[in-house]
Amino acid sequence: MRMRALTALFALLAGAAVVAPAPAQAAPLTRVLVFSKTAGFRHSSIPNGIAAIQQLGAANGFSVTATEDAAQFTTANLAQYQAVVWLSTTGDVLNAAQQSAFQSYVTAGGGYVGVHAAADTEYDWPWYGELVGAWFASHPANQTATVKVEDRGNASTAHLPPTWSRLDEWYNYRTNPRSTAKVLASLDESTYSGGSMGGDHPITWCRTVGSGRSWYTGLGHVEEAYTDANFTRSLLGGIQIAAGNRPADCRPETGYTALLDGTQASLNQWRQAGPGGFTLANGTLTSFGGMGLLWYPVRTFSNYSLKLDWMMPGDDNGGVFIGFPDPQGDPWRPVDTGHEIQIDATDADPTRTTGSVYSFKGPDTAARDAALNPPGSWNAYEIRVTGQRVEIWLNGVKINDYTSTRAIANGYIGVQNDGDGLDINYRNIRVKAEGGQPPATDLARGRPVTASSVEAGSPHAATNAVDGNTATRWGSAYTDPQWISVDLGAGRAVSRVRLVWEAAYARAYQVQTSPDGNAWTNIYSTTAGDGGTDDLAVTGNGRYVRVLGTQRALTPYGYSLWELDIYGT
Numbered sequence: 001m002r003m004r005a006l007t008a009l010f011a012l013l014a015g016a017a018v019v020a021p022a023p024a025q026a027a028p029l030t031r032v033l034v035f036s037k038t039a040g041f042r043h044s045s046i047p048n049g050i051a052a053i054q055q056l057g058a059a060n061g062f063s064v065t066a067t068e069d070a071a072q073f074t075t076a077n078l079a080q081y082q083a084v085v086w087l088s089t090t091g092d093v094l095n096a097a098q099q100s101a102f103q104s105y106v107t108a109g110g111g112y113v114g115v116h117a118a119a120d121t122e123y124d125w126p127w128y129g130e131l132v133g134a135w136f137a138s139h140p141a142n143q144t145a146t147v148k149v150e151d152r153g154n155a156s157t158a159h160l161p162p163t164w165s166r167l168d169e170w171y172n173y174r175t176n177p178r179s180t181a182k183v184l185a186s187l188d189e190s191t192y193s194g195g196s197m198g199g200d201h202p203i204t205w206c207r208t209v210g211s212g213r214s215w216y217t218g219l220g221h222v223e224e225a226y227t228d229a230n231f232t233r234s235l236l237g238g239i240q241i242a243a244g245n246r247p248a249d250c251r252p253e254t255g256y257t258a259l260l261d262g263t264q265a266s267l268n269q270w271r272q273a274g275p276g277g278f279t280l281a282n283g284t285l286t287s288f289g290g291m292g293l294l295w296y297p298v299r300t301f302s303n304y305s306l307k308l309d310w311m312m313p314g315d316d317n318g319g320v321f322i323g324f325p326d327p328q329g330d331p332w333r334p335v336d337t338g339h340e341i342q343i344d345a346t347d348a349d350p351t352r353t354t355g356s357v358y359s360f361k362g363p364d365t366a367a368r369d370a371a372l373n374p375p376g377s378w379n380a381y382e383i384r385v386t387g388q389r390v391e392i393w394l395n396g397v398k399i400n401d402y403t404s405t406r407a408i409a410n411g412y413i414g415v416q417n418d419g420d421g422l423d424i425n426y427r428n429i430r431v432k433a434e435g436g437q438p439p440a441t442d443l444a445r446g447r448p449v450t451a452s453s454v455e456a457g458s459p460h461a462a463t464n465a466v467d468g469n470t471a472t473r474w475g476s477a478y479t480d481p482q483w484i485s486v487d488l489g490a491g492r493a494v495s496r497v498r499l500v501w502e503a504a505y506a507r508a509y510q511v512q513t514s515p516d517g518n519a520w521t522n523i524y525s526t527t528a529g530d531g532g533t534d535d536l537a538v539t540g541n542g543r544y545v546r547v548l549g550t551q552r553a554l555t556p557y558g559y560s561l562w563e564l565d566i567y568g569t
Contacts, residue, residue: 027244029062033081037068039091043117045223049087052226056236073098075105082243083111086118088220093121103127107210111242114216115235119171131214133181133205134173140194142169142222147203151184152283152428153309153380153395155246155373156215156237157204160230162262162283163188169221170203172196181207181214182250204234206241206250213250215242247371249380249396256307259296259413260285260429268469271297271562274331276417278426285426287417293321293331295414297470297500297533297563301433302410306383308429310343312375318343318424319358319416322385323408326532329503331416338411339404341383341392343424345375355392355399363392363399371397385409440496442468444486444545444566451484453477455558465564473502476549476558484559485546486566491515494523494540496567498533499547502560505531508551513542520546529553 034053036046050066057064065081073094078084078101094102099122106112112131120136122128129135147164149157170187176197177183185204189195204217215238225231240246260266262283272278276289285294310318324338334340340358347353354372355363371394373379382393387409392400415426444466451462453476460475462484476482497511511524523540531553545566549559 027082029060029082029240029243029245031081032057032062032064032083032085032239032243033072033078034064034066034085034087035068035072035089035093036066036087037070037089037093038117039093040120041090041117043088043221045221045226046088048223048226049115049220052232052235053085053087053239056232056239060236070094070098073101075101078102078105078110081110082245083113083239085113085115085239086121087115088117089121090117091121092124094125099125099128106131106212106214109211109244111212111239111244112209112214113235113238113242114214116169116171116218116220118216119173119218130180131209133177133207133214133216134175134202137172137174138196139169139171140192142167143192143194145170145192145195146188147185147219148188149185151182151380153378154182154184154206154237154248155241155377156206156234156248157184158237158309158378159233160185164230165191166219166228166231167222168219168225170195171218173202173218176200177202177205177207178254179252181205182248182253206238206248207252208250213242213244213248215239247373247395247397249382249393251396253307256305256430256432258428258430260308260427262427268471269296269298270294271470273327273329273414276419278417283427285415287318287422287424288420290417290419290422291331292417293327293334293414294417295321295327295334295412297326297412298565299498300410300412300535301385301431303386303433304384305432306385306413306429307381307431308415309378309380309427311378311425312343312345313423313425314375315345316375316424317345317418317422318426319418320381320383321412321414321416322383322390323404323406323411324414325411327412328532334412334414337406338408339390339406340416341381341390355394357390357392357400357402357404360404361400361402363394367397368394368399371395371399440567442565443488443492443494443568444564447489448487449484449564451476452482453558460560465561470500470562473560473562474564475502475504475560478552478556478558480552481548481550482559483546483548484561484564485517485544486564487517488543488545488566491541491543492566492568494538494542494545494566494568497524497536497538497545497547498563498565498567499536499561500533500563501529501531502562503531504552504554504557504560505529506547506549506551506559507553509547509549511536511538511540512546512548513540514544514546515542517544520548527551
């Protein structure tokens with residue numbers, strides 16, 4: 001949220017070489033060692049890889065030493081490098097003393113970058129297996145496959161599209177690294193033949209090892225990879241991450257549910273409150289106008305971890321909202337009842353800048369500044385809500401911890417579009433309800449539905465209430481009573497009914513069940529409906545569920561229902 005005018009503009013620089021910006025307070029990246037010794041199969045692409053890394057170094061201010069001499073692996077020699085690239089090494093390439101020196105180097109804070117056959121190396125050294133993340137098992141013939149980019153906030157993958165088709169030699173691995181590393185990209189095994197990892201096939205990942213960091217990619221077999229700008233930019237990001245020159249969240253990530261996965265279908269589940277909104281292209285939301293809020297009305301969350309990627313082109317503004325009730329079309333209601341986790345490049349008030357709980361608590365500025373990627377680069381938030389406690393991580397670094405006095409323990413989440421000229425991008429929004437159950441299946445979704453009437457001359461058919469599209473609705477005739485009924489297809493034990501009303505809501509209504517669509521039993525009734533979202537805990541049994549409206553809140557109109565969701569077993 002921005003309460004003042006813009007005070008600065010950022011120029012965007014472009015050039016032919018792959019050059020990435022570095023954040024203020026980033027660890028220096030001045031020297032990189034490239035190690036390409038082979039004791040087994042030797043890849044013809046090794047000279048291409050060395051040349052590409054040398055070009056990356058020349059363009060990004062670090063020198064590159066290439067060697068196949070394992071005697072370089074001494075404590076004193078390794079200390080001069082911020083990262084060591086194992087470029088398609090194979091077999092047993094270090095002796096015991098050299099292994100000890102390299103292990104000490106990494107655990108003390110040095111960086112490891114493994115490329116392709118680095119996973120086909122040092123099978124008798126258990127620590128190296130942990131470092132690389134997974135050892136090579138087999139591969140089919142070279143072929144084109146689709147890479148799915150899972151982390152689009154990481155410096156090595158943020159530039160890539162959601163899916164990336166390319167030719168390479170695709171390794172299968174002996175184990176799946178997902179439980180011990182942050183998977184950045186994976187293979188779609190349905191797009192090629194010979195994948196043997198059961199559909200979950202990581203291909204690029206990173207992890208923390210002691211005080212150091214490991215980054216690995218299975219790409220890089222073919223010679224032409226090293227003239228592919230997308231691949232070399234990914235490799236540059238991997239070197240920078242391993243060296244500590246770019247922040248990255250390399251913690252393993254499991255158990256998250258996508259709320260916005262970059263598809264229009266997922267965006268259709270969200271609703272805009274207030275002016276402006278967002279466009280969707282290349283899996284990315286881009287704001288326009290405002291001040292408004294795009295919020296997720298499907299369910300509230302409690303005791304959860306929320307993750308998303310965001311990017312400001314320049315001195316712009318946005319925010320992530322948590323713990324608020326149904327805004328009922330008013331974007332200021334979440335401001336007053338929930339909390340905004342702020343995104344703002346330059347606000348002088350520390351409680352209103354990036355990483356703050358807006359107007360309540362500023363971040364640890366030193367930790368924030370060290371972790372923050374600059375405008376024009378992607379960043380990643382994790383926001384963890386446990387009861388009233390709010391913890392915030394930026395690119396894997398904890399920067400804020402605040403205990404709220406507001407009733408935020410159970411509420412909705414959303415992202416802000418602050419206004420014209422205050423541009424913000426979001427993508428890859430996902431959540432994990434820690435210790436809870438995954439979101440229940442809506443039994444009404446796509447089921448046959450009937451209604452007493454449809455508003456004359458309108459497209460507001462009864463099916464709109466169960467189509468999963470939060471932008472379509474059922475509208476009735478302008479009389480009482482009216483009803484809408486869903487056939488669940490079989491007898492169900494109904495435990496929850498969720499109604500999302502448009503402005504024309506029911507003042508008085510009942511929720512009913514029936515075994516045959518004729519004899520109805522009330523399982524909920526009210527004469528004091530106030531619109532918005534009614535999330536009802538109920539107990540009932542039947543194949544059919546009906547909402548019977550007996551008194552309209554707005555008598556010039558009918559009943560208008562965005563969503564009718566039914567849960568149970």
